[in-house]
Amino acid sequence: MEYSLNPLESPDLARPDTASREALVLPQAVLWDMDGTLVDTEPYWIAAEHELVEAHGGTWSHEQAMQMVGNALPESARVLQAAGVDLASEQIIDFLISRVIEQVRVEVPWQPGALALLAELSEHGVPCALVTMSYRALAEPVVELAPPGSFVTLVCGDDVTHGKPHPEPYLLAAERLGVDVTRCVAIEDSPTGIASARAAGAATLGVEAVVPVPVLPGLSRTPSLARLDVDGLARILAGDVIDLFQD
Template identity: 50%
Template sequence: MPTQNCDPMPARPLNTEIQGVLWDMDGTLLDTEPHWMAAEARLVAEFGGRWSHEQALELVGNALPDAAAALQRAGVALTEREIIDRLTAEVEAGVGRHVDWRPGALELLEALHAASIPCGLVTMSEEPLAALVLEQLPKKYFAFRVTGDMVSRGKPHPEPYLLGLRLLGEHVAELEPARVIGIEDSAPGIASAAASGITAVLVEHIAPVPDSASWQRVGSLLGLDVDSLGALVSTGVRA
């Protein structure tokens, strides 16, 4: 019998329905970076050192133990825990006075809430500061949070986002990482998100971040909605 030519099976289309959104906090949800940078400069100055703007930019998005180590190298003669506590206390005081939400963040959170898409916070800040920030929101937009004191390896390691995916899986059946959006503003953060296998979206803020095939860049959260995030899933690349 002659061999029959069979048409190849059509490729299964990517399901672009978003299953969840994981948000960074500092610099993405709200602008706390000036508080962190000022606190670092004051602490270094207290021990007779100098702290440049360029040095501060290098710490944006990093895990707090890494930031503490950098300050120790700059001459701060305190333990890691003492440095983290000093910095965090100053940032908490700043947030307590005023919250500067990033443009479009609250609007996007509301759109996701209206569409019943769960959100989680994935931050290198520790629990007290994260709790303080979330208390300032007009609604309970976040189903859970991952904080720096919950992981052994911080950003840029994928552990924070892998934990975020595990917690999101408690709210979403048959979770597919590619259908989860991770929103970040810093190089360590976006690398962490991309390495976890989710759709990583960069909204660069105070520190420059190079382009990469592992993530997508948007200019602002302003104007983003559920449909435009779904388009990012459909065109997204994976680490």
């Protein structure tokens, strides 16, 4: 299978025909992005980026910060080095993660509807995986503060060779869960993450956080997780394209 790594390209995924409500089948698993999707931590990352660049005598714009959303951390480190941060990649990553962890330990900013949807998936026996480009040092504290049993496994940025938009993170999550990725629903907020999930073959829901969710053939979109339930995810898996921005 050839993978498209362009966040604005849509692979031609074979989906089942739209099903009636009675025929809906639940996803084998739901694969969640973390930053911006499950928790509203993007402002924490952006504040850490500003702090670091300014400490090294540079300036950091809103536009530059938006271009970083969804990036693998090594790529973000390269961008910050180009902006004047005179540190090794590992030092930049450690600084950013430590700053975000400090904020998360004060308060986990769950996105509206996230905890309710996790609870409903648990009630229906649908396993969940966290698929994030944040490193395990940050992802584990977030999972620990989620309702017990919310996530069966984590795939983090330091677990993979190729970060998003490459499909590896989502393929690895499905492998660890022992499920068919094409029978899963991925929930993402960034064009980079959406590209990763779709390239892997997962039915994908884009949730708008700090960057717009692109309009792409076959991509479902919502302004908030609070507007989706398990039936909605089953409809997405069945081939429905749900666009709640059009309501």
